[in-house]
Amino acid sequence: MPTPVPAGAVRHTGGCLQPVLLRGRADYIDGGTGELIHRYTTVHEPGGVLPIACKTRRASRCPPCAEVYRADTYQLIRAGLTGGKGIPATVADHPCVFVTLTAPSFGSVHARQDKDGLVLACRPRRKGKTCPHGIGLSCGEKHSRDDHRLGEPLCPDCYDYAGAVLFNACAPELWRRFTITLRRTLARQAGLTAKALDAQIRVSYAKVAEYQRRGVVHFHAIIRLDGPAGPTTPPPAWATVALLTIAIDQAARAVSVTTPAAPGHPARALTWGRQLDIRPVTTNGEVTDTKVAGYVAKYATKAAECTGTLDRRLTHTDRITDLPVRDHARRHIAACLRLGKLPQLKELRLAAWAHMLGFRGHFSTKSRAYSITLGALRGDRAAHQREYAIAAGLQPALQPGTTLVVTDWHYSGRGDPPGTDLPLPRGGQSCPGSL
Ligand SMILES: [Zn+2]
Ligand SMILES: [Zn+2]
Ligand SMILES: [Zn+2]
Numbered sequence: 501m502p503t504p505v506p507a508g509a510v511r512h513t514g515g516c517l518q519p520v521l522l523r524g525r526a527d528y529i530d531g532g533t534g535e536l537i538h539r540y541t542t543v544h545e546p547g548g549v550l551p552i553a554c555k556t557r558r559a560s561r562c563p564p565c566a567e568v569y570r571a572d573t574y575q576l577i578r579a580g581l582t583g584g585k586g587i588p589a590t591v592a593d594h595p596c597v598f599v600t601l602t603a604p605s606f607g608s609v610h611a612r613q614d615k616d617g618l619v620l621a622c623r624p625r626r627k628g629k630t631c632p633h634g635i636g637l638s639c640g641e642k643h644s645r646d647d648h649r650l651g652e653p654l655c656p657d658c659y660d661y662a663g664a665v666l667f668n669a670c671a672p673e674l675w676r677r678f679t680i681t682l683r684r685t686l687a688r689q690a691g692l693t694a695k696a697l698d699a700q701i702r703v704s705y706a707k708v709a710e711y712q713r714r715g716v717v718h719f720h721a722i723i724r725l726d727g728p729a730g731p732t733t734p735p736p737a738w739a740t741v742a743l744l745t746i747a748i749d750q751a752a753r754a755v756s757v758t759t760p761a762a763p764g765h766p767a768r769a770l771t772w773g774r775q776l777d778i779r780p781v782t783t784n785g786e787v788t789d790t791k792v793a794g795y796v797a798k799y800a801t802k803a804a805e806c807t808g809t810l811d812r813r814l815t816h817t818d819r820i821t822d823l824p825v826r827d828h829a830r831r832h833i834a835a836c837l838r839l840g841k842l843p844q845l846k847e848l849r850l851a852a853w854a855h856m857l858g859f860r861g862h863f864s865t866k867s868r869a870y871s872i873t874l875g876a877l878r879g880d881r882a883a884h885q886r887e888y889a890i891a892a893g894l895q896p897a898l899q900p901g902t903t904l905v906v907t908d909w910h911y912s913g914r915g916d917p918p919g920t921d922l923p924l925p926r927g928g929q930s931c932p933g934s935l
Contacts, residue, residue: 515564519551524909531902538896549912559801560811566801572877573864574797577706580722580731580871581781581789587871591731595741596724596781598792599748602773603667603716607659610639610649623654631655651713652828661835662765664716665858669848670757670770671717672861682751689747690738700736702726706866708799709859715807715832717859720799722781722792723748730869741780752776762844800864803856809833810855832857
């Protein structure tokens, strides 16, 4: 049974719904004399435990912690577009585009089509044509935005579930190959060797994975050209938005990942879908820095839950027919379990990632020089909390290099929702900031 969260402990956790509860202490010892300067112990905390925020990025698990993650992601994405947080404002002059790389089609799905604000028929009539299972290949409906059939196949038996989960599993590798090919394409366009290009240009990016309703991932990425030292250095004059756009287009269309052949599943080359969107990021156009940062930050807190799948891994006691998921998700999961048994596809670890419909990549990644890091933002916040704690007399001011902090912590359970709606202040924790 999880220990209830002590009243008032919310101040430590920013309202986390599933905090980790710790018991223990921290001793602050003078390194020169060995004298105990200060002791913090959870004995005096309500319930004798210190709740620590779960810090999940996933809104489906803990909305308050995901909100902190979203806000931090927004800050760092925006800093990479317009400067701030130590990134110079001149970064806004670097060529920068917002790219969407989609998955190819794995079969006809219900879709909301609109043109100039008018909703059109999903798949207009094709003279009584049917699939081998006797299902019509047309759908005359004008689907509403919340129609649960959106993204689901017209005929599930025709839909290529194996292809869809293999794409999800290979998408991170496809992205990696894309970034390598993009550098090579830029070098070729500039008439430079790869080494000479590295001396002039750094390609920086931040990307998020988003599940489409049909159950395949696609990627949104900010791709920026910097000088050799990253955002602090300007790229050469020949590096323009137009050149970057052409290079991305060529690289995206050139790359593929071939899956290993397995019994009943010949090797297949997986590529990006035909829909490729590349738009310049500007401060006042259609795709602005605030829009892009908001979009990326929003998707950084989501996983596959919007496709109606499970929010957890499958265990050996799960029976696929009993899972509380939509049929479309169930068929993806079944394909992962089926293909996961083939030794030739072992490395894709499809069974372990069946709940994610085969995708096992990170949802939010960026190149080293894109911007500041989430760790730096969190470090700033911890420093503020430490200052507060010192000012409030809850923690001694540490003498750098001379004070030893000896800690002894034990896991003591996971908290239930605190059940308070009092607007309690954030931060101001009395515990050591080193946690
Ligand atoms: Zn939390
Ligand atoms: Zn339809
Ligand atoms: Zn069919």
